[in-house]
Amino acid sequence: MAGRSAIGLDIGTSGVRAAELSFGKQGVTLEKFGQVALPEGAVRDGEVVDVVAVSHALKQLWAHTGFSHKEVVLGVANQRVIVRQVELPALPEKELKASLAFQVQDFLPMPVEQAVLDFHPVEEYGDAGQPRMMRGLLVAAVREMVLSNVNAVQRAGLRVTSVDLTSFAVLRSLGSFGAADSDAVALVDVGSRVTNIVVHRAGVPLFVRILLMGGQDVTDAVADTLGMTRQQAEALKQAPGLSGIDHEQQLNAGRALEATAASFVDEVRSSLDYYASSAPAGGTLKRVVLSGGGSRLHGLAQRLEAATRLPVSVGNPLSSVSIGRTGLSDEQIEFVQPLVAVPVGLALGADR
């Protein structure tokens, strides 16, 4: 393998997955990708609950995938991370980092000493003769939550070199997908229980929202309606024609699926409406790009299109990445494409 390499690690509700990228003169190459399923309940709403189960899955992931090292960039996205648009006095980056904790307590729902902070500037502004200000996105994560996710990774013998917001990972891997530079685009990564929304323009994040919703809500609704296990409902959701259930059950399952998909789409739309109500000049949303396993739900893109009146497409996070000797066939790569957006984006973040 030529050049430097980085591994992005995504701990999702349905499984752990990691991607190794190398950065060479020819550009970025996907060297390895692997995933291992997690037992139900090991990760809840984006937080590691069962450290033993997660670290066991991570050990298996490393044993089976052939990564070249054990240093990872870890993603987090859950209710204990908040992202807010804030305005602060404009400062050089170094000074800003040093003084952030003193400046942001008023914006935070938690004591500042219990938070891990980050700030992403969006724009500077100010009238002549006035102190300049800057608008940006403040990220604050509850330290204890971050440490507990990191702990699960360390227990697997891995080293976390940095922690990044999952939404920003999606932005890195899909931020240039099919984009005209001046358009604001919403990236929506739909997981099992967590959906990351990030609106950006030319790669600069303008708005982030983490929703605790995803494909599992649809599965659960089908399971509840038909009195099935989650596994049976999952199979039915993914391939409705092959389920062997009777006509009436088909109809009931269809209704449950419709209703949950509709409320999911509603939530996404209202987040985008919220963004639109305070969008910066020139920040009118032009398109929506989907990723994540949940984006495979039949008809989801069409539903979102109807609700938002915007073109909706499924993004390819590997469009500007060469494929190395991953050991995966072209079909397998195509199949995992929606799932690599997060780990690939995390690894891309290491190349800063």
Ligand SMILES: Nc1ncnc2c1ncn2[C@@H]1O[C@H](COP(=O)(O)OP(=O)(O)OP(=O)(O)O)[C@@H](O)[C@H]1O
């Ligand atoms: N063919 C398919 N049709 C419909 N849904 C699908 C399909 N394949 C996967 N999914 C759904 O994708 C979801 C899993 O997506 P993903 O793997 O991105 O989530 P995750 O990262 O593990 O979880 P999270 O990010 O929510 O913690 C599940 O709800 C699953 O039902």
Ligand SMILES: [Mg+2]
């Ligand atoms: Mg996910």
